[in-house]
Amino acid sequence: MQPAPHTQGERPLVLLPEDVPAIEAVPLSERDLPGSTYELLRRSAAAHPDRPALYLLGEDGLPWREATCWTYGTLMQRVHQAANAYLALGLPEGGTVALMLPNLGATYAALLGAQAVGIANPVNPMLADDHLVEILSLTGARLLLAPGPGLAPDLWAKAQRIAPRLPGLRALLAVGSPPDPQHGPALEEADFGALTREQPADRLLTARHPGPQDLAAYFHTGGTTGVPKVAPHTHAMEAYMAWALGCSGAYLDDAVGLSGLPLFHVNALHVTGLGPFLHGRPVVSLGPLGYRDRTLMADFWRIIEHYRVTSFSGVPTVYASLPPIPDGVDISSLRAGAVGAAPLPGKVRTAFEGTAKVPLMEGYGLTEATCATATTPAFAPRPGSVGLRLPYQHVKAVTVDADERPLADTPPGRTGVLAIKGPSVFPGYLRPGPDGPSPDPDGKIVDGWLLTGDLGRVDADGYVYLTGRAKDLIIRGGHNIDPSLVEESLLAHPEVSAAAVIGAPDPHSGEVPVAYLVLAEGAQVSEEDLLAWARTRAPEPAAAPKAVHVLDALPATAVGKIYKPALVQDAVRRLVLAELSRAGLAGQVRVDLHDGRPHAHVRLAGDEGRDRLASELDRHSFTHEITP
DSSP states (O other): OOOOOEEETTEEEOSSTTHHHHHHTSOGGGSOOOSSHHHHHHHHHHHOTTSEEEEETTOTTOOGGGOEEEEHHHHHHHHHHHHHHHHHTTOOTTOEEEEOOOSOHHHHHHHHHHHHHSEEEEOOTTSOHHHHHHHHHHHTEEEEEEEOTTTOHHHHHHHHHHGGGOTTOOEEEEESSOOOSOOOTTSEEEEHHHHHHTSOSSSOSSSOOOOTTSEEEEEEOOOSSSSOOEEEEEHHHHHHHHHHHHTTTTTOTTOOEEEOSOTTSHHHHIIIIIHHHHTTOOEEEOOTTGGGOHHHHHTHHHHHHHHTOOEEEEOHHHHHTOOOOOTTOOOTTOOEEEEOSSOOOHHHHHHHHHHHOSOEEEEEOOGGGSSOSEEOOTTOOOTTOOEEEOTTOEEEEEEEOTTSOEEEEOOTTOOEEEEEESTTOOSOEEEOOTTSOEEEOTTTEETTEEEEEEEEEEOTTOEEEEEEEGGGOEEETTEEEOHHHHHHHHHTSTTEEEEEEEEEEETTTEEEEEEEEEEOTTOOOOHHHHHHHHHHHSSSGGGSOSEEEEOSSOOBOTTSOBOHHHHHHHHHHHHHHHHHHHTTOOEEEEEEEETTEEEEEEEESSSTTHHHHHHHHTTSSSEEEEEO
16 A cells, blocks of 8 residues: 655645655546646635735835735736736737746736736846847737836837837837837837736636646747747646645745746746745745845845745855855744756855755756756755656656667666656647647657756656756767766865866867866966866866866856856857967957857958968867958
């Protein structure tokens, strides 16, 4: 007989690995999950209308200790008003609402309101104009929300630039401040705040409510190389994820979450949004800039103390940059930190756990599987693992052929490409079609299994161990090198605070490791000393970096992940400049990425030496263009 799982009341909890199969003994269809994110919010608002849902730090000009608070009743009202405003603007059934917004209370209402009557399409507002246009053209955006000119003039100007390039767009809506009094006649501009205030707050002005298989959101996948891909999410996926995250115990009755990641990222929407909202728990929002708000981050631990925060979620760079804990600050409410989305350096874990005195719990997930696939159970962490699979999700490692098609399952504990199956898996990337965009599983989902592109292994109990991204592997003369192992060896240096290792083009080996480092404040060590350190401590001779470069900061995405493509560009630029110097030539060099591969543009001071330089660059794996 299957043992009963741990529970709190009727809520199943995964505290030990045997809890997962015990939970799965009850079919997911019998779990009474909400049929949509709108129904999720309605349930919580009905059960807890006066309970705090959101503390909105950094808004309304108030000190963070006096932040505006929305109750669940207020949140439901704002969602109704946003949804009804979209309907008043003529949003068709299932229409797409694009949001290039910072984290505001209005952003929560706008995003969840869009899901109530259509499809929400949050995008990173810092993407290039052309990338935004390609994403929003693919998704068929009908309405576009952006911060008004009084809130973020540069982003409003960007929205005005791209709006006329979107063929199906009906209106551009300003959030946080009204639009300019004069606007072009080709496209309506309106004040989102004024529109919503005119709408009823107690109901939706439509008889049709979304169902489990309706699309709820379009999320782009980051855009680190080329134009980002778009991953559709259904309401069933998002409702399941909110429920499954609760199995970790993160949303118990006294839980308070803190949100600092941008709402165009699935972690922010689910781990510090729909998850706590389903369970009726409050969330402290760090405001428009989130973890990038230097003023709020200076008071980070005092905010934890004041709001009795029990957990927060971030990427490794967030934890690496946390300020020291001030003397006398009481952070006893804190139970754990949650970390994922990138490899966690051991040095970062040790520093956080040594000062905060709580565990740093790793997790694993990706946008194509809603958000999370594995989390670390509170009573049974396993060294080196990124967590235990969530209930009703299944994870395995497979071998793949040269075209990344699966060949066979690997035995438990054997490394392969991770594959995921279950209620979190998306229906495929969004593709254009004659009847509009639709999800296409081809090349990504095989027999219901999502091929993640992540390398790892799964043990017999369902714990997941990552060994890297397939695309991040450095292939030196046919030998595979895991850059994370090299990075760990570099971070062991007492004066190194951050490290990233990439594969730089090499005419003999194809690729060689090159390290980029950030040093601790006041460090005096030289690049030559660091290179010598790296060579003696690399996990194997082939993994020793060929070069070490010290930077003030590593490039990062808006979420805080280290942006390795920029380092590849830098490595290629350095290589081309070295070839110029060896040839006795002068010129300017720019490196772009095309489909993830570097392309060097070289502008020589004259035409002499062009053929000789081209011959040298031809020996490398990147493409190039040389002009006088």
